Amino acid sequence: MTYEQEIPYRDSTPLRNLKIGAVLSGNHDMRMESSPSQRYTNICPENFLMYLLPSCTKVNDPSFLASCNTRSRYKMSAAEKQADFEEAKQKMWKPPFDARFPNQNQTRNCWQNYVDYFRCQKLKGEEYAPCEYFKRVYTHLCPGFWVEQWDEQRENGCFPAKI
Numbered sequence: 001m002t003y004e005q006e007i008p009y010r011d012s013t014p015l016r017n018l019k020i021g022a023v024l025s026g027n028h029d030m031r032m033e034s035s036p037s038q039r040y041t042n043i044c045p046e047n048f049l050m051y052l053l054p055s056c057t058k059v060n061d062p063s064f065l066a067s068c069n070t071r072s073r074y075k076m077s078a079a080e081k082q083a084d085f086e087e088a089k090q091k092m093w094k095p096p097f098d099a100r101f102p103n104q105n106q107t108r109n110c111w112q113n114y115v116d117y118f119r120c121q122k123l124k125g126e127e128y129a130p131c132e133y134f135k136r137v138y139t140h141l142c143p144g145f146w147v148e149q150w151d152e153q154r155e156n157g158c159f160p161a162k163i
Contacts, residue, residue: 095137106141111161113138114150118163 076084101109117134124131138147153159 093136093140095140110138110142110146114142114147115161115163118154122163 095109095113098109100112113134117131117138120128120131120134150159154163
């Protein structure tokens with residue numbers, strides 16, 4: 001049973017040459033053009049739904065091509081799944097709970113870790129590895145424009161904390 005209807009794009013522009021039946025039958029070399037300058041190809045069945053979203057992935061996107069060429073998670077052995085899980089777990093780091101800042105607003109936590117990082121560097125030296133913990137926390141919690149502003153204040157000598 002194949003469906004030969006075209007799938008409408010979210011902004012109601014039909015995707016030319018993209019048919020459900022072709023994707024379900026495993027023909028992954030279909031081309032889709034929303035305009036002559038934009039071409040998308042390499043449709044993976046597991047990534048099929050992303051073509052219904054407003055931002056489609058282009059051919060030259062390496063992460064998209066890598067997802068098409070890697071083995072399916074269903075075909076992976078238990079050891080490979082465990083290794084994948086451990087790798088993903090290391091990448092998804094979040095600062096641990098700090099009892100000094102129990103509230104939802106983490107602004108003071110951000111500020112304190114920023115100050116602690118530079119105090120630690122001043123006392124122990126710039127190559128002291130445990131200081132990197134403070135940097136990791138403040139880069140995770142603080143918005144970038146705050147850090148840029150504080151860096152400028154430190155350079156100008158008008159930073160409000162004693163470092």
